[in-house]
Amino acid sequence: MQTARSKIVKPPVTRVGVVGWVRANLFDGWLNAFLTVVTLLVLWKLVPPLVQWALIDSVWNTTGNACRETSGACWSVITANLRFILFGFFPPEAQWRPAAAMLILFALLFVSRERSHWRQWLAYAWVFGLIVMAALMRGGVPGLAPVDYDRWGGLPLTLLLSVFGLAGAYPLGVLLALGRQSKMPAVRLISVIYIELIRGVPLISLLFMGSIILPLFLPEGVTLNKILRAQVVIILFTAAYIAEVVRGGLQGMPQGQYEAAASMGLNYYQTMRLVILPQALKIVIPPTVSILISAFKDTSLVVIIALFDLLKTTQTMLHNPEWMGFSREAYLFVALLYFLGCFWMAQFSRRLERELSTEQG
Amino acid sequence: MPDRPPAANQAQAGRTAFWLEPGKRAILYQGALLCLLGLLAYYLISNTLTNLERQSIATGWGFLDKEAAFEVGESVIPYSAADTYGRALIVGALNTLKVALIGMAMTLVLGTLIGVARLSTNWLVSKLAAGYIELMQNIPVLLQLFFWYAIFYEALPSPREALHPLRGLFLCNRGVVFAVPQPHPAHKYMLAALFAGVVLVYLLQRWVRARQARSGRGFPLGTVGAGILVGLPALVWLAFGAPRGMNVPELAGFNFQGGVTWSPEFIALLLGLVLYTAAFVAEIVRAGIQAVGKGQQEAALSIGLRRRQVLHLVILPQALRVIIPPLTSQMLNLTKNSSLAVAIGFPDFVSVANTTINQTGQAIEGVALIMLVYLMFSLTTSAFMNWYNRKTRLIER
Numbered sequence: 200m201q202t203a204r205s206k207i208v209k210p211p212v213t214r215v216g217v218v219g220w221v222r223a224n225l226f227d228g229w230l231n232a233f234l235t236v237v238t239l240l241v242l243w244k245l246v247p248p249l250v251q252w253a254l255i256d257s258v259w260n261t262t263g264n265a266c267r268e269t270s271g272a273c274w275s276v277i278t279a280n281l282r283f284i285l286f287g288f289f290p291p292e293a294q295w296r297p298a299a300a301m302l303i304l305f306a307l308l309f310v311s312r313e314r315s316h317w318r319q320w321l322a323y324a325w326v327f328g329l330i331v332m333a334a335l336m337r338g339g340v341p342g343l344a345p346v347d348y349d350r351w352g353g354l355p356l357t358l359l360l361s362v363f364g365l366a367g368a369y370p371l372g373v374l375l376a377l378g379r380q381s382k383m384p385a386v387r388l389i390s391v392i393y394i395e396l397i398r399g400v401p402l403i404s405l406l407f408m409g410s411i412i413l414p415l416f417l418p419e420g421v422t423l424n425k426i427l428r429a430q431v432v433i434i435l436f437t438a439a440y441i442a443e444v445v446r447g448g449l450q451g452m453p454q455g456q457y458e459a460a461a462s463m464g465l466n467y468y469q470t471m472r473l474v475i476l477p478q479a480l481k482i483v484i485p486p487t488v489s490i491l492i493s494a495f496k497d498t499s500l501v502v503i504i505a506l507f508d509l510l511k512t513t514q515t516m517l518h519n520p521e522w523m524g525f526s527r528e529a530y531l532f533v534a535l536l537y538f539l540g541c542f543w544m545a546q547f548s549r550r551l552e553r554e555l556s557t558e559q560g
Numbered sequence: 561m562p563d564r565p566p567a568a569n570q571a572q573a574g575r576t577a578f579w580l581e582p583g584k585r586a587i588l589y590q591g592a593l594l595c596l597l598g599l600l601a602y603y604l605i606s607n608t609l610t611n612l613e614r615q616s617i618a619t620g621w622g623f624l625d626k627e628a629a630f631e632v633g634e635s636v637i638p639y640s641a642a643d644t645y646g647r648a649l650i651v652g653a654l655n656t657l658k659v660a661l662i663g664m665a666m667t668l669v670l671g672t673l674i675g676v677a678r679l680s681t682n683w684l685v686s687k688l689a690a691g692y693i694e695l696m697q698n699i700p701v702l703l704q705l706f707f708w709y710a711i712f713y714e715a716l717p718s719p720r721e722a723l724h725p726l727r728g729l730f731l732c733n734r735g736v737v738f739a740v741p742q743p744h745p746a747h748k749y750m751l752a753a754l755f756a757g758v759v760l761v762y763l764l765q766r767w768v769r770a771r772q773a774r775s776g777r778g779f780p781l782g783t784v785g786a787g788i789l790v791g792l793p794a795l796v797w798l799a800f801g802a803p804r805g806m807n808v809p810e811l812a813g814f815n816f817q818g819g820v821t822w823s824p825e826f827i828a829l830l831l832g833l834v835l836y837t838a839a840f841v842a843e844i845v846r847a848g849i850q851a852v853g854k855g856q857q858e859a860a861l862s863i864g865l866r867r868r869q870v871l872h873l874v875i876l877p878q879a880l881r882v883i884i885p886p887l888t889s890q891m892l893n894l895t896k897n898s899s900l901a902v903a904i905g906f907p908d909f910v911s912v913a914n915t916t917i918n919q920t921g922q923a924i925e926g927v928a929l930i931m932l933v934y935l936m937f938s939l940t941t942s943a944f945m946n947w948y949n950r951k952t953r954l955i956e957r
Binding site: 225510514 | 586589590593594597604607608610611612614680681682683684685688694695697698699700701702703704706707710711714715896897899900902903910914917923924926927930931934935937938939942
């Protein structure tokens with residue numbers, strides 16, 4: 200029985216506050232205490248020298264020769280070559296164009312982050328934005344001098360390859376997924392062969408195919424430029440992965456949905472367009488974002504067929520004798536850019552997954 | 561429809577046009593699709609043939625028997641530039657296999673460790689593991705390969721000033737050099753003993769299972785099995801007088817003599833693939849362990865099983881069913897990603913095939929070979945997966 204005189208006893212000091220947290224999370228039993236000590240020792244050995252190298256001894260705004268004098272990181276390799284790393288051989292006087300194209304893309308992505316914005320106007324905004332981006336990059340419209348594909352490069356190329364890759368692959372992937380679920384044996388067989396073939400081989404072999412064999416497929420006199428060939432390959436490659444993700448969504452639809460649609464007298468196209476796909480595609484939004492992340496990372500492979508994406512411009516810059524030998528700093532910078540992009544998308548995917556699962560639950 | 565008399569309805573059904581009947585319509589659609597694909601294939605092939613003739617590129621597989629006339633940096637089997645393209649390609653395929661097998665073994669160990677660390681109750685360890693997973697998953701593997709390669713050729717010293725962290729281990733810009741046991745006839749027999757041990761443990765495991773199912777009596781299979789696997793080769797080793805000769809690398813002039821050298825290309829490829837894939841494996845392991853409900857463990861403990869038995873008989877069988885399928889696809893990814901070797905100059909299959917294409921100009925055959933080899937890996941893996949899924953499927957009702 201609680202009486203007025205009974206006073207509230209505080210929990211012991213070793214259970215709450217910083218001490219309690221440390222005890223519960225770091226020194227909970229012998230094994231954990233041992234692990235904590237070993238980890239701290241390793242960190243103590245590793246982190247201070249890294250900080251020393253990356254921050255304290257580093258130089259930020261010098262020439263390449265001055266860099267060789269210091270023992271720290273040479274971040275000057277980034278600051279001095281930032282323009283080339285980001286934009287490659289794009290004419291410097293027209294550099295605002297890829298910059299503007301990227302800004303449009305970031306703005307679109309940012310707006311699309313909120314699910315309440317997913318309305319029809321956003322779809323139109325994307326189509327319009329992509330067209331404007333293409334026009335900005337390519338030129339040829341009044342007021343913008345045309346820029347040859349050979350001069351495209353750097354971050355805009357990386358972004359364009361992945362965004363257009365996903366945009367192109369999505370419809371094809373949905374078709375392939377529907378084909379794989381089809382009742383017609385020939386359609387199913389063709390879809391299965393396509394999907395398994397593409398998923399079974401490395402992207403690099405397909406890129407080789409795009410860069411060496413695709414020109415042989417075309418009639419005499421018709422040529423496709425290198426970037427477009429790589430883009431076609433990325434679309435064909437990504438579509439197979441999208442197809443598998445969408446198939447997961449289709450298989451997740453209860454049979455009752457098909458039966459209900461059929462009993463209302465809807466035909467196959469109406470059933471798919473009005474009933475099945477809207478639900479199935481919603482389920483698979485988070486894994487689709489994961490595919491976008493992979494596509495973004497995979498575009499780095501175009502280095503191997505000598506396209507000047509972000510990674511290739513960095514490597515080209517490193518061939519300059521002044522900056523030779525600072526690969527680590529340059530690669531760390533590129534890694535940071537990729538990390539930021541992928542991490543942002545991954546966080547988005549996780550948030551979406553949470554929202555969608557609470558809605559259904 | 562409902563307002564028509566039934567007779568009219570039937571009469572109409574009798575006159576249905578054939579393109580409105582689902583069965584016949586399906587045949588029509590499929591026929592049209594096949595025709596379209598056939599036409600496309602014909603168009604592409606005829607274009608290709610014209611182009612090949614115009615550029616006078618040879619076709620066929622005759623080039624496989626011709627002299628390759630290029631060196632391959634490293635090889636598991638003897639190879640020289642005088643050998644054929646066919647042999648060069650086999651060398652490449654074996655290099656791919658070597659990277660893939662060593663890489664898979666290391667990835668499994670590292671990935672499992674990180675996955676378990678992620679679930680640790682130790683805050684520091686868990687957060688570090690989470691950071692590792694997040695970092696590695698979000699950086700392209702090709703960039704990681706370039707980074708590790710750059711570390712080797714830029715940051716490490718020349719052989720004369722090689723880093724020497726352990727006895728018999730050197731790190732320098734020529735790669736990693738380490739000591740190996742001196743070749744001895746005993747090794748062959750030790751390998752045979754290990755193989756015999758594996759067979760023995762397998763038979764033992766079957767017997768233990770059968771006995772457990774029959775009588776419920778347990779058997780310390782883990783301890784005894786490990787004892788057999790280690791003990792048999794050790795006995796053979798002792799029987800041969802315990803040969804302990806080591807082939808220790810030594811600096812001679814500008815490079816090392818003796819020991820085994822792993823080239824910077826090989827190490828960079830291995831390191832990049834293992835560190836990247838291990839992050840994905842860690843996530844799979846974590847999800848698999850979390851997928852087994854806490855109630856399972858409590859139930860197993862409450863019927864009197866010991867901790868070890870709970871792990872072996874209840875937790876692992878259920879966790880593995882969740883873990884193995886995505887794990888195999890990660891192992892396949894590792895194999896496919898090993899093709900990025902071409903970017904840092906390790907002579908894997910793609911790299912050798914690429915050189916072959918450049919020399920002979922026979923791109924179609926070369927790319928077809930690359931695809932064929934990787935498809936073989938993939939199909940074997942998915943055959944295994946299907947078999948495993950069938951074997952471990954939950955049998956419901």
